[in-house]
Amino acid sequence: MIVTNTHPTNSLTLADTLNITATSSNFNLVKAGTLTRLYPGQAAVVQIGVQNKVGVAAGTTCGFGDYTADSTSLSWHWNPDWFNEVKFGIFIHWGLYSAPAYGSIAPNEDYAEWYWKRMNDPTYKTKTYQYHNITYGTSFTYDDFISNFTAINFNAKDWVDLIDAAGAQYMVPVTKHHDGFALFNFPSTISMRSSVHYGPKRDFIGELLAAAKTFQPQIRRGTYFSLPEWYNSMLIFMRSGPPTNPYTGAVENYTGFVPANDFIQDIQLPQQKVLAYDYETEIMWCDIAGSANNATIFASAWLNWARDQGRQVTFNSRCGIAGDFDTPEYTTNSGTVVRKWESNRGMDPFSFGYNYQTPDDTYMTGEDIVQSLVDIVSKNGNFLLDIGPKNDGTIPAIMQTGLLDAGRWIKAHSESIFKTRYWSVTPGSNNFRYTTTQEAFYIHYLTTPPLTLFVPDLVPYLPGDTVTILGGSLNGTVIPVTWNSNETISLSLSDELVASDQYVWTFKLDYTSAW
Known part of the structure; x- marks a missing residue:
């Protein structure tokens, strides 16, 4: 629930610690909420826990009953608390498109994972049609890359260990992209177009999720799933139809194709069910739903099953219905958005899949990652970095360097990122960003701060509160604070304090005052 301080002048302080409860003849209070600081006119999100009383059916007077296969029923589902808390995830685009690994160079670079689609368009800016002809020849089909997709150095433990070292708390590997070539196992009656049946003959998604569960169990495990397939003859998608040779016009083999009556019922939905129930994904990250989906049928059954299993799962806005969170791509929001959202982009400036032509100096650095993360979290977003x-199966060194550099900062400043909430007043402006918890308020500064740092917003500081620097070599050092006449504050920093950290400087305001 949202609690607002409507008093014109008085602040809620530690001395007033507010306990938020609820009573009803239909439910029992399981967990009360607490609030220790709230400025006049400001609001905060507070959670309480309730449970239906014996004999009160869920979904009647309170609580949620079974979800049904309609968008109205499913709109009542919100993303779980844990999804709000994890903040930073790693997206992984890896598949047949990683063999040619081509997306051209700026200003004509585009998604390398769209290689097959682009090689069918002679006029597209990446000139993939021309590149493929020169590099591989007109008789070399896209599916011939199956033999090049060796994955000989793939090590699932190395991947999840890197994700942990990067400070990320969830991961979303691509299980099947628009080319239809899957990296997970499912009954061969559905399809045989996968790495289990062709090429490496391995279940990479199974290996990766198992490694995370064994070696990094704190990492939440999601799965990306493309709802359509570009060239599956059972689904006319983007007017492409079955695959043809772009140079000769001859119809090509769609490797692993199994005839079916209906793409959605016989291929798409069964594959989603395998990911949901057999692989136990916690995030169903769909892509390109269009009108060709069975989202309401899938989601209602999955959510009911997860609830009965005592699990909390979530799905994005690309499954064919509104979903639990929005997914702006290669962009962020300019201000706070109350509906949960997740910004996704690659470390590469223009591609999710590996593009061998991208210069190393254009990849996101540790500093870029940290500054993006802080900005996004301050606005109620998660950051899914690809x-x-x-x-x-190796991860390029330039990507590893950026992730490890970011991870050192993230781990040292984790309390100001994970399990925080956005500040209802403002996310901050210019170089300031803010995050909050019930016990503290965090002021982030996105570049090297001046020795006198004037905080322009009315942050919830009261005389007697303690402000310290968070992270860096001088972690925990108390910062002198000047409470200005207009109730803003200024922080007095030293050269040593400024030199003690990098990327983003974070100051922790502890709610210690009972003033």
Whole structure:
């Protein structure tokens, strides 16, 4: 629930600690909420826990009953608390497109994972049609890359260990992209177009999720799933139809194709069910739903099953219905958005899949990652950052360097990122960003701060509160604070304090005052 301080002058302080409860003849209070600081006119989100009383059916007078296969029923589902808390995830685009690994160079660069689609368009800016002809020849089909997709150096433990070292708390590997070539196992009656049946003959998604569960169990496990397939003859998608040779016009083999009566019922929905129930994904990250989906049928059954299993799962806005969170791509929001959202982009400036032509100096650095993360979290967003491994299963060194640099900062400043909430007043402006918890308020500064740092917003500081620097070599050092006449504050920093950290400087305001 949202609590607002309507008093014109008085602040809620530690001395007033507010306990938020609820009573009803239909439910029992399981967990009260608390609030220790709230400025006049400001609001905060507070959670309480309730449970239906014996004999009160869920979904009647209170609580949620079974979800039904309609968008209205499913709109009542919100993303779980844990999704609000994890903040930073790693996206992984890896598949057949990692073999050619081509997306051209700026200003004509585009998604390398769209290689097959682009090689069918002679006029597209990447000139993939021309590149493929020169590099591989007109008789070399896209599916011939199956033999090049060796994954010989793939090590699932190395991947999840890197994700942990990067400070990320969830991961979303691509299980099947628009080319229809899957990296997970499912009954061969559905399809045989996968790495289990062709090429490496391995279940990479199974290996990766198992490694995370075994070696990094704190990492939440999601799965990306493309709802359509560009060239599956059972689904006319983007007017492409079955695959044809772009140079000769001859119809090509769609490797692993199994005839079916209906793409959605016989291929798409069964594959989603495998990911949901067999692989136990916690995030169903769909892509390109259009009108060709069975989102309400899938989601209602999955959510009911997860609830009965005592699990909390979530799905994005690209499954064919509104979903639990929005997914702006290669962009962020300019201000706070109350509906949950997740910004996704690659470390590569223009591609999710690995593009061998991208210069190293254009990849996101540790500093870029940290500054983006802080900005996004301050606005109620999560940050899903993509890496594109090479076809042999190795992660490019430039990507590893950026992730590890960011991870050192993230781990040292984790309390100001994970399990925080956005500030209802403002996310901050210019170089300031803010995050909050019930116990503290965090002031982030996105560049090297001046020795006198004037905070322009009316942050919830009261005389007697303690402000310290968070992270860096002088972590925990108390910062002198001047409470200005207009109730703003200024922080007095030293050269040593400024030199003690990098990327983003974070100051923790502890609610210690009972003033």
